[in-house]
Amino acid sequence: MSISCSDCFSDLLCVEDSNIIFGEDSLDCSSDLDSQSPDVEESIAGLIEDERDFVENIHSTTQNLDASTRAEYVAWIIKVQKYYGFQPLTAYLSVNYFDRFLHSHRLPKMNGWPLQLLSVACLSLAAKMEELLVPSLLDLQVEGAKFIFEPRNIQRMELLVLRVLDWRLRSISPFNYLNFFANKIDPTGTYTMFLTSRANEIILSNIQEASFLDYRPSCIAAATILCAANDLPNFSFITAQHAESWCGGLHIDKINGCYGLMRQTVISNRPRKQPTVIPHLRVMNRASISSDSSSSSSSSSSSSSFSYKRRKLNNGLWMDDDKGSSD
CATH class of the missing domain: 1.10.472 (Cyclin A; domain 1)
Structure with a gap:
């Protein structure tokens, strides 16, 4: 179902000058930290220092978003990440933007299409950050997306996310x-x-x-x-x-x-295996098997001989041969 939300958010349009957005001044938006100092210990210490901006209470302040609702949209992001073979970092950043946005900004409705639009926008931004090849905005809406949005509406939501996050897409992970x-x-x-x-x-x-x-x-x-x-x-x-x-x-x-x-x-999350049903077997020792075999064979022969001692009379009655007929 295609939704046009041009009039739904009055603050989706950013007021930044296009020269600021697309000008020569490059923004520090890269999450690739491989180019850090050769001293690994120093690089790790720098990462720890950068974590000072970590929001301690983000769990309890994501605008009262129900945990199951959040899990639903995060699960969709992971499905798309696997569908296109994106890096794990792309999925992580998407969820990071999603949580940080809801921590700082309240959507008109905390369920339904606004959260779906936010999910698509966050995934699109993360993919542009980390992936060499990024699907079109329409192609990105796969794996059971409940709503299909026009590209221009997703782009406007991207701008709102960027503004709310203060253009800080580089995130320690x-x-x-x-x-x-x-x-x-x-x-x-x-x-x-x-x-x-x-x-x-x-x-x-x-x-x-x-x-x-x-x-x-x-x-x-x-x-x-x-x-x-x-x-x-x-x-x-x-x-x-x-x-x-x-x-x-x-x-x-x-x-x-x-x-x-x-x-x-x-x-x-481990898959539960169905228990294997083993048929009940009666275990007997060799002696009992021999004994049972001999007894069953003797009983079989005796019953066989007994069966031959009986004959059917013309009147439909059965009579043993050894008794004979008195007539």
């Missing part, structure tokens, strides 16, 4: 820490790929849970790598106490809380 924390556990690099790949899966499976909004990206990354490491026998001894020492700014109680919540989500 748990993905920025994964390689660093994985190398802390396994300096040889043998299991680094497994740890980071498994951590990516765990992060994506958890961003639907609003409870994780209470934790900083570095804490989520530490708990995620800890969760992935505990799946390997070689690193099952790694605890939150070890993780706290990986860099400054990590706290054991926060890591434990995030880790516990994460394990609950991982367990609840």
Whole structure:
């Protein structure tokens, strides 16, 4: 269903000068932090410092949005991310913009098409930030989108999101820490790929849970790598106490809380297998089998011989041969 919302939001049109938006002054909107200082420890310390802008109470102040409603639209974002093969960071940034927008701005209706329009706009902005190839705005509305919006309306919503977020699209994410924390556990690099790949899966499976909004990206990354490491026998001894020492700014109680919540989500998302029904078999020893075989064969032969001792009379009655007829 196509919706024209040109008159629905009076503040969708931004008042910024086009020279400011598209001028020569480039905005710091990149979330790619690979070009940081060669000193990795210093780079991580800088990321921790940048987390000072983290909104501590965003979970309780997202305009009273119902958790199940939020999960519904986040799930749609993840479906589109998988459909087009976007990076996990693209999905994470989309949800990040979605939550930050609702923390600072109230929509006319906190359900239905306004949230769908917001989801599309946030996903579009994140894809433009991180992906080399971005589908058209119409093609982006797949995977069961409830409403189909005209491109011009999505663009206007994008401008509103940019204005509400103060054009700050660069956001620290748990993905920025994964390689660093994985190398802390396994300096040889043998299991680094497994740890980071498994951590990516765990992060994506958890961003639907609003409870994780209470934790900083570095804490989520530490708990995620800890969760992935505990799946390997070689690193099952790694605890939150070890993780706290990986860099400054990590706290054991926060890591434990995030880790516990994460394990609950991982367990609840595991597919449940139907129990295998094994037919009841009677187990007998060889002696009883021999005995039963001989007894059954003798009983079979006796019943066989007994059957031959009977004959059917012409009148339809049965009579044993050994008794004979008195007539």
